[in-house]
Amino acid sequence: MQALLNEILDTVRPLIGQGKVADYIPALGSVPADQLGIAVYGNDGELYCAGDAHTPFSVQSISKVFSLVQAIDHSGEAIWERLGHEPSGQPFNSLVQLEFERGRPRNPFINAGALVICDINQSRFAAPALSMRDFVRRLSGNPQVMVDSKVAESEYQHRARNAAMAYLMQSFGNFHNDVEAVLRSYFSHCALRMSCVDLARAFCFLANDGFCKHSGEQILTARQTQQVNSIMATSGLYDEAGNFAYRVGLPGKSGVGGGIVAVVPGRFTVCVWSPELNPAGNSLAGMAALELLSQRIGWSVF
Numbered sequence: 001m002q003a004l005l006n007e008i009l010d011t012v013r014p015l016i017g018q019g020k021v022a023d024y025i026p027a028l029g030s031v032p033a034d035q036l037g038i039a040v041y042g043n044d045g046e047l048y049c050a051g052d053a054h055t056p057f058s059v060q061s062i063s064k065v066f067s068l069v070q071a072i073d074h075s076g077e078a079i080w081e082r083l084g085h086e087p088s089g090q091p092f093n094s095l096v097q098l099e100f101e102r103g104r105p106r107n108p109f110i111n112a113g114a115l116v117i118c119d120i121n122q123s124r125f126a127a128p129a130l131s132m133r134d135f136v137r138r139l140s141g142n143p144q145v146m147v148d149s150k151v152a153e154s155e156y157q158h159r160a161r162n163a164a165m166a167y168l169m170q171s172f173g174n175f176h177n178d179v180e181a182v183l184r185s186y187f188s189h190c191a192l193r194m195s196c197v198d199l200a201r202a203f204c205f206l207a208n209d210g211f212c213k214h215s216g217e218q219i220l221t222a223r224q225t226q227q228v229n230s231i232m233a234t235s236g237l238y239d240e241a242g243n244f245a246y247r248v249g250l251p252g253k254s255g256v257g258g259g260i261v262a263v264v265p266g267r268f269t270v271c272v273w274s275p276e277l278n279p280a281g282n283s284l285a286g287m288a289a290l291e292l293l294s295q296r297i298g299w300s301v302f
C-alpha cells in the first residue's frame with residue numbers, strides 16, 4: 001500500500017498546473033498550489049500516508065457530512081421534512097433550482113441543503129461552532145483541530161450568494177433561526193483546518209457501521225451509516241457525482257479547499273488533497289489519484 005500511494009502521487013503530480021485554486025473566498029486564494037497528500041486509514045487502525053498528508057487545509061464542503069451526521073443524530077428522519085436526498089445535477093452554489101422547488105434544497109451536500117442542516121443544528125446547540133469543533137476533534141482523535149478564523153471571516157465578508165440562498169429559504173418558511181447567525185456557524189464549519197490523516201480518521205466510522213473505534217462512540221446506527229454513504233455516493237461531488245461514481249465508484253465528499261474523502265465500506269477511508277480544482281469545484285489531481293487507487297485495488301461499491 002505504501003509503495004502504491006507513493007507511485008500514485010508521482011503519477012498525478014504532473015496534473016498540478018492544470019486546475020485553479022478557489023479564489024472566490026479570498027483567504028483561500030493564497031494557498032500554495034503545489035501541495036499533494038493522501039492518507040488511507042483501515043478499519044483495523046492501519047494508517048498509510050504519502051506526500052503532504054499531515055498538512056492541515058480548509059475542509060470546506062467536507063464539513064457538510066459532519067453537520068448532516070450531527071443533525072441525524074439528534075433529529076433522525078425528521079430532517080427530511082426540510083430537504084431531500086436527491087442529486088441536484090447543479091453546481092454547489094446554484095440558486096435556480098431552489099426557487100423552482102420552493103425553498104426545499106435537493107440534498108444536504110449542496111450549499112442550500114447544508115444551510116438548512118445548519119439551521120436545524122442551530123436550534124439544537126447553544127454554541128454550534130464549538131459543538132462542531134469538539135465533534136471533529138473526537139472523530140479525528142486530534143485535539144489540535146482548529147477553525148481558521150481568517151477563512152471564516154473572509155467567507156462571511158463574501159457571503160452574498162450563500163446569504164441569498166438562506167434568505168430565499170426563509171421567504172418560503174424553510175429557515176427558522178437568524179440567517180446571519182446560521183451563516184456564521186456554517187462558515188466556521190467550512191473553515192475547520194484538518195489534514196488528510198485527520199479526515200481519513202474522522203470518516204472511519206462511515207466505513208465501520210457507524211462505530212468510531214478510537215473514540216469508542218457509536219456515531220450512527222449501521223442503517224444510518226449506509227444512508228449517509230448513499231447520499232455521498234449520489235450527491236457528494238455536486239454536479240460531478242456521476243463522473244465520480246463512474247471513475248472512482250465510492251461514496252465521497254469534496255470541498256473547495258481541494259480535499260476529497262472517500263469511503264470503502266467495511267474496509268478503509270481515504271483522503272486526498274491537492275488545492276487546484278476542476279471547473280466543477282473538485283480537486284483535479286485528487287480525482288485522478290482516487291481513480292488510480294480504486295482501479296489498482298479494485299475498490300468500488302458498484
Ligand SMILES: NC(=O)CC[C@H](N)C(=O)O
Binds near residue numbers: 060162
Ligand atoms: N463546495 C464548497 O466547498 C463550498 C463551501 C464554501 N464555504 C461555500 O460556501 O461556498
